[in-house]
Amino acid sequence: MAALGWSDFFDAQLGADETSLARLRIATVHRSRLTAEGPAGAVKVNLPATSKTTDFAVGDWVLADPETRMFLRRLDRHALLERKTEGARVPQLIAANVDTLFIVTSCNDDFNPARLERYLALANEAETQPVIVLTKADQARTVTPFEEQAKALQRGLSVVTLNAKTPEAAQVLAPWCGPGQTVALVGSSGVGKSTLLNTLANKTGEDAQATGGIREDDAKGRHTTTARSLHTTQAGGCVIDTPGIRTLHLSDVAAGLDVLFAEIAELAPDCKFRDCTHAHEPGCAVQAGIAAGSVMPDRLERWRKLADENQDNTPQTTGPRGNKKPQGKRRKR
Template sequence: MTETRPPSPNSLAALGWSKGFEDQVTPDETALAPMRIATVHRSRVTAFSPSGAVKLNLPAHASTTDFAVGDWVLVDPETDTVSRRLERKSLLRRRTEGTRAPQLIAANIDTLFIVTSCNADFNPARLERYLALANEAGTTPVILLTKADMAKDAASYQSRAAALQRGLAVVTLNAKDPEAATALAPWCAPGQTVALVGSSGVGKSTLLNTLAAKDDAAAQPTSGIREDDAKGRHTTTSRSLHAVKGGGLAIDTPGMRSLHVSDVGAGLDTLFAEIAELAPECRFRDCTHAHEPGCAVQAAVAAGTLDPGRLERWRKLDTENRVNTPVATGPRGNKTIKKTRHKR
C-alpha cells in the first residue's frame, strides 16, 4: 500500500486549516497541536501536521471508526495522543447493509468529485445517489466523466449528466492527461479539499496520480476494467489524503458498487428540485405523488413537463430514505430511535 505524503510547504493553511477550526480551539487547548487525519485503518490512524506525518494514539474508549479522513483533531505533542476532534464543516457518509451506524467516508471536504466513465458504468440512478449524499453533506458535487477520449459521443454523456441536477458542473476528461489537472484547477486551489468517489475501475486513482503528479514510486495502484460490463477491481483499499497541484488536497476512496441512502431528505429536495417545488401545489400535504387526486406532480408528468423516469427514481430514493432513516419517538427526555415504516 502506498503511504500518503504531507503537502509542501507544510503549514496548517496548506492542510486546509481555516478560521472556522481555529475558533473552536479554547484558551486551555493552545498547547495542543492541530493535525489533519490522513488515513484511517482498522487499528491505526495517521495524520498530517506542519512537521510531517504522525501515527496517532487514540484515547481510551475511542475507536478508529470515530474518525474520518479529513477530520481535524487536537493532539498532545508529547504523546501524539488525540485530545479531541473538532466539529466538521462537512461530512460524507453512507449506510451499509447490515450495520446500524453509517460509514464515514470523508470530512471537511469542499467539493465531491463523482467519477464515472463514458461507457457502461454511466448510471444516472447511481449518480443521483452520490448527488443526494453530496447535497446532504454540505459539499459541492461535480461529475467527472472519464474515458471521454474513448467514447464515440462523449457530449451525450455530458448532457445526460448535467440534466441530473440544476447548476451541476460536469467535466469530461482523460484521467491520464496532464490537462485534467488544469480542467479541475478551480476546485483544487490552496486550502481546498476534494474527495473522489465512484465505482471501481472508472479512473479515480489514475486521476489522483495525475492531479498530484505522482511518480511511479509514489503513485496509487491502478487497474483496468472489463470491457464487456465496464466493471473494475478494487485497487484502492482505504481512504487517504493527498496533496495535489495548485495547493489543494484530495481524498481517494475505494470503489463503491452499493450505496444505500439515509438521512438525506434535504439532499433529495436539492437533487429533485423540480419535484420539491411542485409538491406544495398538491391537494394533500402528505401526497405521495403516486395516485392521489389533485397531485401537481402527476399533472406535470401528464403535461409532459416532468420526466416520469425522474419521478420513479425520486420515489425509490425517497422510500429508501424513509425506511433507513431512524426517528426519535417517545416522551421528551426518554426518546428511543426507531425506523419508519413506509406507507403504501
Template sequence: MRIQVPVSKPSDHTHPPLTALGWSSFFADQVGRDETGLTPLRIATVHRSRLTAEGASGPVKVNLPAASKTTDFAVGDWVLSDPKTLMFVRCLDRRALLQRKTEGAHLPQLIAANVDTLFIVTSCNDDFNAARLERYLALANEAGTDPVIVLTKADQADDTAPFVDQAAALQRGLPVVTLNAKATQAADTLAPWCGPGQTVALVGSSGVGKSTLLNTLANKTGEDVQATGGIREDDAKGRHTTTARSLHTTQAGGCVIDTPGIRTLHVSDLAVGLDILFAEITELAPECKFRDCTHAHEPGCAVQAGVAAGDVAPERLERWRKLAEENRDNTPTTTGPRGNKKPQGRRKRR
C-alpha cells in the same frame, strides 16, 4: 507508553502549511486558550487500530488513548494532539461529513470529513448510470458539499455529448466535466476546485479511473503512485484497487481524499439531499390538492400535471419515488417515553 515520532522526510521536501491542508478560521476559532499549545493535525488515513495525519511538520502517526476507537474518526478530520507525545486530545467540529448507511450496521460509515467538493467519478461507457449518480448527488447535498460530475475515459468515447447532457440534467446547476484521467490536462480541468485550502473527495465505482485521477492531481510518481486497475470490456465493471480512504496534497495546493469503489449506496437520512436533487418535484409538491399526495394517482396532483406538461420527466419521478421510499424505510425514527427515546429503523411492509 511508546511515543510515535514524525515520519522522516528528505531534507529538501517542503511540507504544506496548515492553510494548504484546509485549516481555516472555522477550526482555529474552536481552539480554546488552554489549547493553544496543542498541535493541529488532519487525519490522513484511518485503519483498524491506528491513525496517520498530516501537519505542518509533515506526516505523523497519532497515538490514541485506550478508550478511543478509530471508527469515530473520518479521513479529513481535524484533531488536536500533544506536541511531544502526539497523543490525541480531541476532534474539532466538522464543517461537512460524508457518511453512508451500510447493510446490517447500526451506525453509518464515515466516508470523509470537511470536504468542499465531491468529485463523483464515472466513465463515458457502460458504467454511466443516472440512478446511481443521483444517490451520490443526494449524499453530497445532504452533507453540504458541492458535487461535480467527472466523466472519465472521454478519449475513448466517440461522442461525449450524450453523457454530458444526461449528467447535467440530474440536478440544477450541476457542473459536469469530461477528461482523460491519465492526461496532465486533467489537473488543469479540475484546478478551479483544487486550489490552496480546498479539499475534494473522489467517489464512484471501481474501474472508473479514481486512482488514476488521484495520481494526476497529486502528481504522484515512483513508489508513491496509487495502484490502478482496468475494467472488464463486456460490462465496464472494475476491481477494487483502492482499499482504504486516504488524504493527499494536490499539485494545485489543496487536498484530495481517495475512497474505495462503492458497490452499493443505500439512501438514509437524506431528506434535504433528495429535495435539492429533485427540485422540480419539490417545488411542485406544495401545489398538490392533498398534503400527503404520493404523486401517483391522486386528483389535483401538481407533479403529475408537471409530467403532462413536460416539466417533469416520468423517469425522474419514478426514481424520486423509489429513493424517497427507501429513505423513509432506512431513516431511524425515535420511539419510547419522553427523555428515553431510541432510534428504530422503519421496515418496508411486504
C-alpha cells in the same frame, strides 16, 4: 496549515488553553491506528483506550499533545460524507470536511444515471458541492450523450469531461483544487479514480497509487484502492481517495433528495393533501407538473424509489422531547 485545509471555522473552535496543541488532519484510518498530516509532515496519532478508530474519518481535524501525539479532541466538522452499509448499526464514515465531491464515472457502460443520483443525494445532504467527472473521454466515440445525461440529473450541476492520464486533467479540475480546498473522489472501481489522484497529486514511480483497468465485457473494474487516504495536490489543496463503491444505500438524506429532485420538491407543498404520494390523489401539483411538461415521469419514478428507500433505512424517532426512541421501519407508500 491553510494548505491542509485549516480555516477560520476550525480556528474559532479552539479554547484559550488549546492554542499550543498540535493541530493534525487525519490522513488514514486503519483498524487499530490513525495517521495524520501536520506542519511537520506525516505523524502517527496515539489514541487513549476509550477512543475507537471507527469514530474518525479521513479529513477530520484533531488536537493532540505536541510531544506525545496523544489524541485529545476532535474538532466539529463542517461536512461529513457517510453511507449506510448492509447489516451495520452505524453509518460508515467516508470523508470529513470535504468542500467538493468529484463523482467519477467513465464514458462507457459504467455510466449509470441512477447510481450517480445516489452520490448526488449524499453530497447534497452533506452540503458538499458535487461535480460529475467523466473519464476515459479519449476512448469514447462521442462524449456528448454522457454530458447531456449527467447535466440533466440536477439543476446547476457541474459536469467535466477529461482523460485522467493527461496533465490537462489537473487544469480542468483546478477551480476546485486550489489552496485550502479539499476534494474527495468517489465512484466505481476501474473508472480512473487512482489515475486521477496521481495526476492531481503529481504522484509518479513508487509514490503513485496503483491503478487497474476494467473488463471490456461489463466495464467493471477491480478494487485497486483498498483504504481512504488524504493527499496534497500540486495546486495547493487536498484530495481524499476512496475505494470503489458498488452499492450505495441511501439513509437520512431527505434534504439531499429535495435538492436532487428540486422540480418535485418545489411543487409538493401545493398538493391538496399533505401526505400526497404524487401517484393518484386529486389536486396533486406534481401530477399537474407532469401534465404541463415541467416534471418528467421517469424523474418522478426515480424520486419515488429513492424516497422510499431512504424512508425505510432512516430510523424514526417517537416519544416526548428529550426522550425519543428509534421506531421501526415505516410502511412504504
